[in-house]
Amino acid sequence: MNFRNAPQPIPYQGSKRQQVPVILGCLPKDVATLWEPFVGSGAVTIGAAAKCAAQAHVVGDSLEPLIGIWDLMLHCPDELCDRYEILWNAQLDDPRAYYDRVRDEFNEEKDPAKLLYLIARCVKNAVRFNAEGSFNQSPDKRRLGMRPALLRERVRQVNALLAGKATARAGDYSAALEAARPRDVVYMDPPYMGVSKARDSRYHQGLDYDRFVGLLAAANDRGVSYLVSFDGRCGTRSYGPGLPDDLELKKIEVHVGRSSQATLNGRSDETVESLYLSPALTRRLAASPVAQAKSISVRSPPQSSQLAVFDGR
Ligand SMILES: C[S@@+](CC[C@H](N)C(=O)[O-])C[C@H]1O[C@@H](n2cnc3c(N)ncnc32)[C@H](O)[C@@H]1O
Numbered sequence: 476m477n478f479r480n481a482p483q484p485i486p487y488q489g490s491k492r493q494q495v496p497v498i499l500g501c502l503p504k505d506v507a508t509l510w511e512p513f514v515g516s517g518a519v520t521i522g523a524a525a526k527c528a529a530q531a532h533v534v535g536d537s538l539e540p541l542i543g544i545w546d547l548m549l550h551c552p553d554e555l556c557d558r559y560e561i562l563w564n565a566q567l568d569d570p571r572a573y574y575d576r577v578r579d580e581f582n583e584e585k586d587p588a589k590l591l592y593l594i595a596r597c598v599k600n601a602v603r604f605n606a607e608g609s610f611n612q613s614p615d616k617r618r619l620g621m622r623p624a625l626l627r628e629r630v631r632q633v634n635a636l637l638a639g640k641a642t643a644r645a646g647d648y649s650a651a652l653e654a655a656r657p658r659d660v661v662y663m664d665p666p667y668m669g670v671s672k673a674r675d676s677r678y679h680q681g682l683d684y685d686r687f688v689g690l691l692a693a694a695n696d697r698g699v700s701y702l703v704s705f706d707g708r709c710g711t712r713s714y715g716p717g718l719p720d721d722l723e724l725k726k727i728e729v730h731v732g733r734s735s736q737a738t739l740n741g742r743s744d745e746t747v748e749s750l751y752l753s754p755a756l757t758r759r760l761a762a763s764p765v766a767q768a769k770s771i772s773v774r775s776p777p778q779s780s781q782l783a784v785f786d787g788r
Contacts, residue, residue, distance in 0.1 A: 487516035500777025543587030595620035710744030
């Protein structure tokens with residue numbers, strides 16, 4: 476399977492799907508286990524599996540029912556799809572009232588199939604939680620969510636790519652950083668930090684910046700190879716703080732393209748997101764053009780002969 480068309484069964488706002496070719500281009504050839512501890516919809520893990528870029532995979536997320544979806548995709552794909560299909564069909568008489576009922580039930584039971592239905596049906600596929608940790612996003616009034624037949628096709632494809640090679644673990648990202656061995660790579664896409672200290676309702680949990688930096692420093696001391704998607708900018712606006720220089724990370728600016736908002740406003744502002752590589756990973760990539768790159772475009776990822784255009788010279 477071509478990793479550029481890798482299946483996405485979980486439609487998740489904030490998915491790194493667009494950047495998958497760039498991120499996979501930053502992996503060494505000998506990855507034993509690829510860890511993705513902020514997995515969300517797992518665009519990078521699924522793309523890596525389609526490219527056979529690692530021998531094994533561990534996915535993790537602190538949102539437990541989301542890991543429940545991953546567990547079912549890996550071990551009981553048809554059970555997940557059957558349950559989704561029942562929920563999806565049952566909504567047809569009165570989609571709005573049905574969505575509200577499923578949302579209430581999910582907040583009580585934390586059933587993974589109900590979470591998948593809510594993610595597929597909610598506004599912009601954007602999960603939102605209130606301060607008490609309850610899912611509170613509204614339904615999209617114009618769409619009914621991914622059709623069950625399409626979901627089944629995608630779930631079966633992901634199962635074929637990852638079953639027997641992947642493990643799903645609910646919990647904090649620190650466990651992956653601590654468990655990773657020298658031939659492994661940890662890819663991290665933590666929750667958006669924003670510029671204020673206010674809680675970000677996009678995630679059920681925010682990121683403690685100082686703790687994150689401390690854990691990255693400890694991972695550097697142990698020689699862990701990791702990559703982090705972190706801050707970004709669009710035109711003159713920056714999104715979130717960067718990672719500190721004393722971590723000695725290699726920063727690559729990923730040119731993602733014109734933002735849809737800028738396009739609507741007739742501006743040409745481009746979104747640029749930062750990807751940081753740990754010192755151990757940079758050493759493993761020494762012979763690759765990625766080791767010299769300062770910026771890469773999603774339209775000409777590292778494998779491409781056009782890389783020289785973006786190598787920062
Ligand atoms: C930006 S999203 C990741 C999106 C992902 N790259 C994709 O392609 O869909 C961040 C994820 O981190 C999870 N998360 C938040 N805090 C966490 C923590 N302390 N440990 C592990 N996962 C966490 C959230 O539930 C969310 O799914």
